[in-house]
Amino acid sequence: MSTISNKEIARFLLDAELERKDVVRITSDKVPNLNVEDAYLIQEELVKLKLKEGHSIVGPKMGLTSLAKMKQMNVEEPIYGYIFDNMVVPDGGTISLSDFIHPKVEAEVAFILGKDIEGPSISGAQVLAATEYVCPALEIIDSRYENFNFTLPDVIADNASSSKVVFGNTVRKPEELDLELIGTVLSINGEIKDLGAGAAVLGHPANSVAMLANMLHRKGEKLTAGQVILTGGITGAVHLSYGDYVSAKLDGLGEVHFSVGE
Ligand code: 0L1
Ligand code: MG
Numbered sequence: 036m037s038t039i040s041n042k043e044i045a046r047f048l049l050d051a052e053l054e055r056k057d058v059v060r061i062t063s064d065k066v067p068n069l070n071v072e073d074a075y076l077i078q079e080e081l082v083k084l085k086l087k088e089g090h091s092i093v094g095p096k097m098g099l100t101s102l103a104k105m106k107q108m109n110v111e112e113p114i115y116g117y118i119f120d121n122m123v124v125p126d127g128g129t130i131s132l133s134d135f136i137h138p139k140v141e142a143e144v145a146f147i148l149g150k151d152i153e154g155p156s157i158s159g160a161q162v163l164a165a166t167e168y169v170c171p172a173l174e175i176i177d178s179r180y181e182n183f184n185f186t187l188p189d190v191i192a193d194n195a196s197s198s199k200v201v202f203g204n205t206v207r208k209p210e211e212l213d214l215e216l217i218g219t220v221l222s223i224n225g226e227i228k229d230l231g232a233g234a235a236v237l238g239h240p241a242n243s244v245a246m247l248a249n250m251l252h253r254k255g256e257k258l259t260a261g262q263v264i265l266t267g268g269i270t271g272a273v274h275l276s277y278g279d280y281v282s283a284k285l286d287g288l289g290e291v292h293f294s295v296g297e
Contacts, residue, residue: 039065041073045080048193051179057136060180060189074188075254081194082117090119093263095251096174097243098195100236100267108187113237115247116195118265124201129294130175138177138198138275141268142221142283142291144214144233144240145172145202151259152244154252159241162248163209166241167260171203171285173293174265176272200265203283203291211287215239218286221270223279229270240266 044061051058061077062069069077082092099105100113124130132138149167177198180189190196217233217240237243243266248258258264275281275295282292 041077042080044077044192045084048077048179049081049084051136052177052198055134055136057181058179060185061192062186062189069188069192071188071191074191077192078116078194081192085119090121093118093120093123094265095247095258095262096195096197096200096265097247097267098176098190100243101271103271104268110187112250113243113246113267114187114191114195115250116191116197118197118200118263122197122199124175124199124293126201126204126291127293128201129296130199131296132275132277133297135175135177135198135275136179137183138175139272140173140175140221140275140281141272142219142229142231142270142285143172143174143265143268144217144236144285144288145170146209146240146244146264146266147206148258148260148262148264151257152248153257154249157245157248159239159245162241162244166209166244168206169209169212169214169240169288170206171283171288171291172265173201173281173283173291174268175199175201175275201291201293202263203285203289205289207288209241214241216286217269217288219269220284221273222282222284223273223275225280228273231269233269235269236267240269243267
C-alpha cells in the first residue's frame, strides 16, 4: 500500500519542473495502481501548489485530443490540465532551452469565453455561442517524465505536460471562420514540420471545449467567462532545439511564432 500523499507526489512533480530534471513515471514505483480519478486529485494538489506560489490560472487546456494520440494511449477520452500566467510567452518572443527538460511544440486554436459554460451535455454549438473570440496558439509541452514515458494517470498528474504557450495576436469571432476546416501549418526554420485541419481535434475544436465542460461537471466545476482554453494539437508535437524559429499559420487566424534561445 502506498504511504505517499497526493501532496507529496505533486511536490515531487513540481520540483522536477522547477529543477528541469526528468523523473521516472510515478506509476513505476510511487503509486503503481494509480487510476485516472486519483491522478486528477494529484493534479489538483499541483494546481494548489502553483497558486500558493503566486501564479494564477489563465485557463484549462485539453490534451490527447487527436485520434492518433488517443489510440496510442488506448483512451477514449482526452485529458485536461491548466495553463498559468507564468507559462505565457509573448507572440514573437524567445524561450530559453535551459528552462525545459525536452520541449515539444504543437499548433492549436485557443477559445476565449464570453460566457460561463456548465455541463452536463454541453454541445459544440453551445460552446460556439458562448465563445467571444478564438486565436492561434503554439503550445510547448514538456513532460516531467523521462523520454515522455508515461501512462495516462502519470500524464494527468503531471498537469498534462503543460509548460508554456504563445498566443497569437489575431482574434476572430468564431462565426467568422470554419474551425472544422481551419488549415494549419507548423514550420521550424521555414521547413514544414506538420500540418492539419481543425477537425483533427475531436472533429471540431469546439467539441473539445464541450467535452472539457462535461468532464469538469463531474467534479462540480464549470468553465468561466474570460478563460482562455487550449483545445488540443491540430498538428503533432515536434521536438525543439536551440536556434529554432517556430511558426504556425492558421487559415484566417494569421501567424503565431517564437524563437528558441539558450
Ligand atoms: O497537449 C497535449 O496534447 C499533450 C498532452 C500530454 C501528452 C504528451 O505529453 O504528449
Ligand atoms: Mg496541447
